[in-house]
Amino acid sequence: MSVKARAARIHQYGAPEVLEFEDILIPDPGDGEALVRSTVIGLNFVDVYFRRGTMEVPSFPAVIGNEAAGIVEAIGRNVSSVKVGDRVVFGHSTGAYATAGLHPADRLAVIPDGVSDEQAAASFLKGLTARYLVKDVVPLKPGDTILYHAAAGGVGQIFVQWAKSLGYRVIGTVSSDGKADIARQAGCDHVINYSTEDFVARTFELTGGLGVDAVFDSVGEDTFRGSLAVLKVRGTLVQFGKASGEITPIDPYVLAPKSLHLTWGRLDHYVVTPTQTAAAADDLFAGIKSGVLKVDPTRIYSFEDVVEAHRDLEERRTTGSAVLRVTQ
Incomplete structure (x- = not known):
């Protein structure tokens, strides 16, 4: 019936x-x-x-x-x-x-x-997404430094809390001062407002010029190139969205100077x-x-x-x- x-x-x-x-x-x-x-x-x-x-x-x-x-x-x-x-x-x-x-x-x-x-x-859905990102995509260890874009979002806040519980140092980016407060409450060690700050320059300041072990980016075109730029040698960019628009194609050779890794993760391939x-x-x-x-x-x-x-x-x-x- x-x-x-x-x-x-x-x-x-x-x-x-x-x-x-x-x-x-x-x-x-x-x-x-x-x-x-x-x-x-x-x-x-x-x-x-x-x-x-x-x-x-x-x-x-x-x-x-x-x-x-x-x-x-x-x-x-x-x-x-x-x-x-x-x-x-x-x-x-x-x-x-x-x-x-x-x-x-x-x-x-x-x-x-x-x-x-x-x-x-x-x-x-947000929690399972945060889980596969923080636990499955990149082999991280306690003490590693990671950058997460849109850290005040639904996935972002869960990701940050989970990442901190696993012992990672987390840099979060946001688009406003109000969202910066939310990202700090979630547990970010440092928060960058990319509307008013150059997140690439600020990330290198926060890491003593070394860069980060991994970047998690769902923003897309607005942040993609900068996300690659802030990675350490053999660092990994995990792209999993394009909220700001389509990403301009790149020549894989741009990964070569630092032997970078680039992946696009999908929940339905991990769960x-x-x-x-x-x-x-x-x-x-x-x-x-x-x-x-x-x-x-x-x-x-x-x-x-x-x-x-x-x-x-x-x-x-x-x-x-x-x-x-x-x-x-």
């Missing part, structure tokens, strides 16, 4: 106003699926990419978004990882901008006691299988419950205010993690 849900769908790419609320019908869960009634929906900049068309949706109309917490209302055949009534969160499935939806059961993580729906939806998803989720939830990671959302919008939320995301008026609360 179909279930009615309310969804914010797009029928074309464009500005935030292309998000339109419509009633949809959700069929019974099929083999390996679970029906999840959403309580809190996560907001991520990648949602803007899909809305604009920077990243393509499979077809129109499309329900974008890939992170939400909620309650399992029904399960299909061959589902043993979750049961009806479980509080769950997902960050690998599509169609989050809806009050209910079908999702692969093996991509759901059961939210443990001690972690709220708001915390889970605010941190799951692939159900076993990897469960292990990463357990690590994240343990960090939240222990207090190592503080992930409460900094802004809670109503689901009905999704257009306003997208405007704020696009204009970089949000700091930390923002979520959409669903009223059934």
